[in-house]
Amino acid sequence: MDSITVSSNIHRCWNTIGISGDRSCLELANFIHCRNCPVYSSGGHQLLERSIPNNYRQEWTQLVAQSSAGVEKKSVISADSHLIDGVNIQAALTVAIFRLQQEWLALSAQVLKETTPPKVIHSLPHRSNQILRGLVNIRGELHMCISLSHLLHLENSDRPSATISPVVYQRMVVIEKAGEVWVFAVDELYGLHKFHQHELKNAPNSLAATNQTYVKGLFQWHTCSVSYLDEELIFAALARKVLP
Structure with a gap:
């Protein structure tokens, strides 16, 4: 011009x-x-x-x-997109990725409160069961510690675990939603990861290791298939099966 x-x-x-x-x-x-x-x-x-x-x-x-x-x-218009400088960008989901036994799982980062080294679990007389393991002290506050493996019906396996890091540290994960706090142990914690909604695939009917009820879908991460857990159903099931 x-x-x-x-x-x-x-x-x-x-x-x-x-x-x-x-x-x-x-x-x-x-x-x-x-x-x-x-x-x-x-x-x-x-x-x-x-x-x-x-x-x-x-x-x-x-x-x-x-x-x-x-x-x-x-521009690609979709319900899960937003505008940045006039261009449509698909919104990314942020999740925390961790391993339980052989399974790589993910929960929304919105419910992740913190992670800590393993803590002593104090059992509750006449209350502890396969899901409720007891109480743990997190920063001076007692919180219920549960077994996410039992809630998801994960099967024990003698196969070597598919670790990501050569040095693996067990951690405890603290999650919170609407003031409800739960703590559970994981065999390996990767950290936060972002992926897009279109990468999420439906959980197959043959999904054996993880209870399909609690899985929103699967996504690929490195060479692993990760089960994206439904935090709404997780919290609802814990309230129903653990709380009086």
Whole structure:
């Protein structure tokens, strides 16, 4: 697009005898710099007040129309997308990935409160069962510790575990939703990971290791297939099976 040219009627003495020229202007002794001179100021006003060329608006209209068309072609509209600088970007899901026995699992990062090294579990007389293991002290507060493996009906296996790191540390995971706090131990904790909704696949009917009831779907991570757990169902099941 052609730029607006400076009017030839403007006397640009600052480029010839002024500060940007040979500095022979006699007024420089009074004004020190051209920007302090009324002639320079007058030239600036003329530039700002000059009329717009006839084709200027038309050229800008065409340019904006072409840019808008380019954005629309690149956009993929979906219910799980949002706009960033006018371009549709599919929203990412953030999850915490961990391993229980042979299974790699994930929970929404929104319910992840913290992780800690393994803690002593204090059993509850006449209350502890396969799911409720007892109480643990987390930062001076007692919380119920559960066995997520038993809740999900994970089967014990003698096969070597598919670890990600050569050094594996057991951890305890603290989750919270609507003021309800639960703690469970994991065999390995990877950390947070992001993936997009379209990467989530339906759980197959043949899913044997993890109870399909609690699985939203599966997604690929490194060489592993990860079961994305439904936190709503997890918390509801714990409240029903553990709390009085």
